[in-house]
Amino acid sequence: xxxxxxxxxxxxxxxxxxxxxxxxxxxxxxxxxxxxxxxxxxxxxxxxxxxxxxxxxxxxxxxxxxxxxxxxxxxxxxxxxxxxxxxxxxxxxxxxxxxxxxxxxxxxxxxxxxxxx
Amino acid sequence: xxxxxxxxxxxxxxxxxxxxxxxxxxxxxxxxxxxxxxxxxxxxxxxxxxxxxxxxxxxxxxxxxxxxxxxxxxxxxxxxxxxxxxxxxxxxxxxxxxxxxxxxxxx
Numbered sequence: 636x637x638x639x640x641x642x643x644x645x646x647x648x649x650x651x652x653x654x655x656x657x658x659x660x661x662x663x664x665x666x667x668x669x670x671x672x673x674x675x676x677x678x679x680x681x682x683x684x685x686x687x688x689x690x691x692x693x694x695x696x697x698x699x700x701x702x703x704x705x706x707x708x709x710x711x712x713x714x715x716x717x718x719x720x721x722x723x724x725x726x727x728x729x730x731x732x733x734x735x736x737x738x739x740x741x742x743x744x745x746x747x748x749x750x751x752x
Numbered sequence: 753x754x755x756x757x758x759x760x761x762x763x764x765x766x767x768x769x770x771x772x773x774x775x776x777x778x779x780x781x782x783x784x785x786x787x788x789x790x791x792x793x794x795x796x797x798x799x800x801x802x803x804x805x806x807x808x809x810x811x812x813x814x815x816x817x818x819x820x821x822x823x824x825x826x827x828x829x830x831x832x833x834x835x836x837x838x839x840x841x842x843x844x845x846x847x848x849x850x851x852x853x854x855x856x857x858x859x
Binding site: 670672679680681682685693694695696729734735736737738739740742743744745 | 753783784786788790795796797798801802805807839841843844846847848849850851852853
C-alpha cells in the first residue's frame, strides 16, 4: 500500500529554519517525481517544489533561494529544507507523488508550519 | 506562471443535482489539467487527470472535459459525500499552478 507520512512541522519565528520530512512506503521515491504543495490557513493550494529523476529540481518563485527539496533514497524519504522563513510561509505542507501527466495521485496527511513572532 | 481561474468560487446544490465547475487557463495547456477534491482537514484527492481520465476508484458520476484553455468538471448526480472544495491544476509547465478552488455546499 502506498503511503506518505510528513513530519517536522512546528512553530518558529521569522528568519528561522526547518526541515520537513516525508517518509514513503509502498513505492520508491528514487524513481518517482515528488512534489511539495502547501495550503495557508483557510486558503487554496499552492505548488511549492518538485524533484524529478536525475535530481532535477523546481521551485515556486516565492520560495526560490530559500527552500531546498531533496531525497534520501536509502531512507525512501523526501525532504524540504526551509530557510529564512517568513510569516507568509505559514501553511500545512503536503508531500505528494506525481502520477500521469503531472497529476498528484498520493498525498500525505500534511504537517503544519507556523511562522510567527 | 500560468494563471488558473475557476468559476464559480462557491456553489449551492442539492443531492441529485447535476453540477458543473469551470476552469480557465491563462494560456493553452493542451490537456494537462487535473481536478482534485478536498474535504475539510484532509489532503486533496485526485479525481481527474489529463483533462478527462478518471482516476482509479473515483465514481463514474465525475467527469472532465476540455482542452486548450477551457475545462469543466461535471458531477452528474450529486451525492452527500460530494460536498467539498474542488481545485483544478495545470501540469503543462512549472510551477504547476492551482485554481483558487470552488466550494460546493449543500442547498
